[in-house]
Each structure stands twice: as C-alpha cells, then as structure tokens.
Amino acid sequence: MEQNEEANRRPLAVRNLSLTKRIAVWICDKNITPNQISLLSIVFAALALLFGALYFNYSSTIWLLLFPVAIQMRLLCNLFDGMVAVEGGKQSAAGELFNDAPDRLADLLIILGASFIALNPYAIHLAWLTAVLAVFTAYIRVLGVSMGCAADFRGPMAKQHRMALLTFTSLIMFFDQFFGFIKLESVNLMDIALVIMALGCVVTCWRRLVHIYQLKNGALAEKAND
Secondary structure: OOHHHHHOOOOOHHHHOHHHHHHHHHHHOOOOOHHHHHHHHHHHHHHHHHHHHHHHHHOOHHHHHHHHHHHHHHHHHHHHHHHHHHOOOOOOOOHHHHHHHHHHHHHHHHHHHHHHHOOOOOHHHHHHHHHHHHHHHHHHHHHHHHOOOOOOOOOOOOHHHHHHHHHHHHHHHHHHHHHOOOOOOOOOHHHHHHHHHHHHHHHHHHHHHHHHHHHHHHHHHHHHHO
C-alpha cells in the first residue's frame, strides 16, 4: 500500500486484532468484492431506519436493541470493505467511489432512524439538519484531500463518534425501559443525542476547515520564504 493511501485511511485499532484479520481473510477467500460490502452497509443502515420507525409505531424495547445492532453491522461493513480491498488486494478503479458514497447515504438513513426514537415533534427536522452537517464533515475531509492535505478524521463528531453516540444512547434507553432501574420516562435521551451530534458536527466542520487553512496558508508562507 502506498504511503499516501495509508495517510488517507481512517486509523482504526480494530484492524490489528487477530480476529478481525481472520475474518477479513475468510471474506477474501470468498467471491465477495469490497464494493459489494460497501453497498451492504446501506442495507444495514436502511434496517436501522426501519427499526427506528417500528419503535415509533409500536414502542417495543426490541427495536431499541436492534437499532444499535444494525448500526454496528454497518460499521463492520465499513471496516471490512477497506480490509478486503487493501490487505486482500481486491482494490478496484472505482473503489473510492463505493467506499465514500454509500457512507453518506448510510449516515442519512441512520440519523433519520434516530429521529423516530426521539420524542420531540421537531426531531425529524433536527435529524435532517444533523444529517446535512454529517455529510458536510465528510465533504470537508474530501476537499482537504483534493487540495493536497492528508485526510482529516478529527472529531468530536466524526463518523465513528456519531455512530457510538447513537449506539450507546439506544442501548441505555433499552436497558432503562426493559429493567426500569434508571427511570428516564420524562427524558428522551435520543433527543439529547441528536442535539449533541448537531453541535459536535458544527465543531468538527470548523476544526477541519481551520486545519486545512493552516496547512495551506503555512505551505504558502513557507514557499514565499524560500
């Protein structure tokens, strides 16, 4: 793998786990392409949206459990498509397209699914705003790469942070409703999670924009001093 490819790859410690590597090798031995895995992430994101909608209509705690499961399956697809492509040597000319575009749709579907779990009647509007901000964080990262900068995956609301927030929020709500030991009937944590995510995305966008500016402005000043 070339050095610039490594610099533009999201750093994940889980890639170095022996179990993860064994699963990636097993997938590589099958007739499965990284692009197919990338597209599969949309299916799991759509399931997350479905589980959120089912919770809104039927209010069963099972949907609060299945919602984060679908999120984590989406993240596993994001993990293994890259590992199969790079470590497995199955890269394709259109790989970057399949690696990035499905992520944007998956983010939208999952965040909209979270809005169905929230209680606030304006949650759907907040979800759309948050989804736009999430897409913008990715746009800034890609913009930086197009300007010659290394991919910037800083948060506080990068993709893995957004998905972790929704996962733990849904699980806390599940355990509260199933066991009833936290007593959160008057507070819907998913409303709070969406607000935190929206604000965090704004901060993330700002930090990434400033980082690009500092890099390019610094490079320009250094060139002028040569």
